Amino acid sequence: MTDVLVLGGTGWLSGRIAERWADAGASVTCLARGGRDARYGTTLVVADRNDPDAYDEVARREWDEIVDVSSNPDHVAAAVAALGERTRHWTYISTVSVYAADDVPGADESAELLGAPAPDADEDYGRAKVRAEASVRSSLGFRAAIVRPGLIVGPGDPTDRFGYWVGRFALAGAGDVLVPDTADRGAQVIDVDDLAEFVQAIGHERWTGVVNAVGDPVALDRLFADARVIAGHSGTLAAVDDDWLQQHGVAYWMGPRSLPLWLPAGMPGFWTRSNAAYRLLGGRLRPLGDTLARTLADERDRGLDRERRAGLTRADELELLRRLHG
Structure with a gap:
């Protein structure tokens, strides 16, 4: 043994x-x-x-x-x-x-x-x-x-980063969701x-x-689109630029009052690392939709509106949307 x-x-x-x-x-x-x-x-x-x-x-x-x-x-x-x-x-x-x-x-x-x-x-x-x-x-x-x-990423994630998005789309339902500008932004998850x-x-x-x-690189807008489908979100995405978010006290990447997975511009290497060796060694990469679905089930079990270690509370998000739309 x-x-x-x-x-x-x-x-x-x-x-x-x-x-x-x-x-x-x-x-x-x-x-x-x-x-x-x-x-x-x-x-x-x-x-x-x-x-x-x-x-x-x-x-x-x-x-x-x-x-x-x-x-x-x-x-x-x-x-x-x-x-x-x-x-x-x-x-x-x-x-x-x-x-x-x-x-x-x-x-x-x-x-x-x-x-x-x-x-x-x-x-x-x-x-x-x-x-x-x-x-x-x-x-x-x-x-x-x-x-x-x-x-x-996946069920049980203690950082609350990846699960924020599919959980937030589910919580918002037909409501708007605040997202960063996704141009030239992406993520690489496993x-x-x-x-x-x-x-x-x-x-x-x-x-x-x-x-x-590491997984395959995925554009942030594609990740959001897949998460919306899994969550059944029918509202709109309110996309805002980096300057506006920073001026309103929203942080990059992780932590309280942040937009998880949002990275500063000029960091393409962070989410496009080579995974050739991982694949050659037989490493599995399940479909992103599978991980999103399993994550959403876990988010629902833990509470979509719970206190989180990363992201915006829904109340903070709604206040930012109110300011955005004037």
Whole structure:
């Protein structure tokens, strides 16, 4: 039997990875802080990765596969030091945010990575992942796979970004919906279950290397059109330019009072990364409509008008529409 350790394993992506390995017949152990139940077919070891003895229990045995999703480079380095010699293969889940440039369409895994932050600057998400990748590569070499997903989407998404749109179109019904100018804007998403399946598959094969796990680029107006069909939206789209949105306190991409997936102009590289290697390795990309439908069902279960981590409240949106139309 294959022995798999997932560092995490109770969260959104890591939990699905643990489930895929369990479905494949592996003996799966998850190391997490607790507070959430272990996924079906897995065993939970409770430990805090801030503690120096966090890995003591799982370091007593050999592993066929270890998966780590952490964005904390110190946690990653400590895990590699404690467990690197105890496993046949290691998969680290990184991000396409490690790349230095977002203005080059179609860039592949060989693109330049972000450098170290300025001495007086905090380490951002992308640079933290770069440092974590470096720990994995330097210690594990040809026993490691580094997977760089783009925007991970689908049911259960804790960021509320992708689900905002299909949920908002459903909530609005016949009402207007505020959208950004979609000219030369797009998105590149990967369904969480496609990603989990891929991570399990390359771990099983002990594939080594670096791969962008991203979907096909989709124009933002096409994404909105598909989401409207799935949601049954019959209202109109009130499209406004970047300046107007920023002047009215609406943020790019994510977070409170934002329009999710809306990016500043001049970033075509961010949503057109090459996925050729992912496809060559057998990575699946389900139809966008399938992901939208599954996401909408989840949005309805959680409440279309709930408090969200990303997007506008419907009340804020209606006030902005009122100002727009004068």
